[in-house]
Amino acid sequence: MRTTEPDLILRVQVFRETEDEWRPTEFIIDGGVITGVRDIAPETPDPRLMAQPSPARMDMSDCYLTPGLVDCHVHLALNAVDLREAVDGWQDEAVTMTSVAKRLGAYVRAGIVFVRDGGDAAGIGLRARRMVEEEAIIGPGVVACGYALHKKGCYGEFLGPGLGNLDEGVAKLDEAVEYTQHLKICQSGLVSFERFGEVGPAQFTLDEMTFLIEHAHEKGLFVMVHTSGPEAVDIAVRAGADTIEHGYFIATETIELMAERGTVWVPTLAPLANLLARPELLHPGAGLDVIKRTVDDHKLKIARAYDTGARLAVGTDAGAVGVEHGESIYEEIEHLVSAGIPRCEVLRMATEEGRRVLGIEPVNAGGFLNSWQPGHAFQGVFYKKDPLRNALSVADIEATCLPPATDLPLRSG
Ligand SMILES: [Zn+2]
Known part of the structure; x- marks a missing residue:
């Protein structure tokens, strides 16, 4: 009664x-x-x-x-210390999933209620999602892209399959519909820690990227594009990407285009900015001065995007070297505040906008x-x-x- x-x-x-x-x-x-x-x-x-x-x-x-907070870009399969070591460790599933369970706990302790996983070639993000869904473990809601696509021979091998041609792209997109609603495509390499402004060439031409994204959209997939460098980012935006991940060295005109189109930017300052405080994690040859200059440049672009009215969401790239699962969202928030965005607005990005990006009804x-x-x-x-x-x-x-x-x-x- x-x-x-x-x-x-x-x-x-x-x-x-x-x-x-x-x-x-x-x-x-x-x-x-x-x-x-x-x-x-x-x-x-x-x-x-x-x-x-x-x-x-x-x-x-x-x-x-x-x-509750939303982290729009994490890698549950990575350990925040050493990429190679993490990838080698995937072979041992039991040990890996124990680590993933601990990482999920760290998100809850950090007040994070949803994460979007940016993929791994072993399908660990997908397994993490299932563990939470089946309530085998307490964790944040996981939106997992599963596997990320890249052009064969280019950056992204540890994230998912490489495409030799567009037909393979269509086949992979059709498969993706079976396991995710968020598809990730790599469109550039990583930001260089050695030479300012280097990210490697754009992986897909505007025609190729437009074809892939249009097909993905027809299938009802939401498309997140890993990209940095002025040309590569511009191609992704013009091709219709839903979110731009990282976006280092984005051109001013591209920022304006994003504001016009409503494209969301997840600028992930933490993977570079955190290293300024933890230089012991840098690999040999990496220059602290290069990283500092890249971070300063990125903050200016972010401030411009905010002033232009472009949509911004908070993603840490947790699992990358120096970016701890869970707690790093507070570092990312401070990086965004130091870029000149009012704290209240950053919190709005980390909550309301994050939910919208993940396709969850704002409560x-x-x-x-x-x-x-x-x-x-x-x-x-x-x-x-x-x-x-x-x-x-x-x-x-x-x-x-x-x-x-x-x-x-x-x-x-
Ligand atoms: Zn990532």
Whole structure:
């Protein structure tokens, strides 16, 4: 039999955008679903709160609530230390999946409720998604691209199959529909740590890339393109990429085109900027000065994109050398803040925009931070410090409340 008392009454600080301040707020939660939200007004108690027996009360009014974070670019199969070592280790499935389970836990502890995996040739990201779906492990919702395509002989071999020609491309795209809704294509190499501005040549011509992306879109796939370098990025945008991953050395005209077309940029500062603080991780021959100059250039481009109104989302490239799973989202947030984007807007990118990129209905439809609406499952992150005024770290999290399993994106099978 159902009682009239809610299961839980929760008090926490919630940012009210219209008032531009945090306000103590009371959530009434029933069966995990919000049935009421209101300012705490002790002089007018809700009769339900007076009822006996009283429901469970949880006072977290010293905490600040935000929606769960979204990391739009991770590699669950990589170890953040050594690419070669990680790839060699994939042969041992049991050891690899134990590591992946730990990484998934690190995301939850960092307040991250969804990640998008950028692929690996061993299908580990897909297996991680299944583990979370089957509730074999607690983790964030995983959107996995599975395997990334590249042009045979070019960068991307450890991420997935190489294409010898466009017919092979069509075959691989048709296969991809079976296991993912997010397809990744590599369109350049990695940013050089030795020579400023070098990323290797564009892999696909505009015609080839347009053909691949159009076919992918016809199949209902969302296309993320790994690319840096002015020409390669421009081709990806003109060809209709949904998101540009990395995008180092992007041209000003391309930024304007992205703003016009609504293309999302996931600029991943962490894989370079983090190394400035951890030079011991650099490989021989890498120049700290080159990395510093590349990061500074990238921040200027990001600031320009923000000013131009281009869509930006937060992705860390976690698993890359020096980019730890989970915690690195706070480093990426600080890198974006230091590029000149207001902290509140960076948080919006890391929550609302991230959900949109992953194709998940935003729970907080009414706006950022102030709209946990009745009828939706309660979810969010409780911080011990004001996230709009402080640089945060994992240590500042009191608790993460994951969205219900039914909210997890793109279930397989
Ligand atoms: Zn990546």
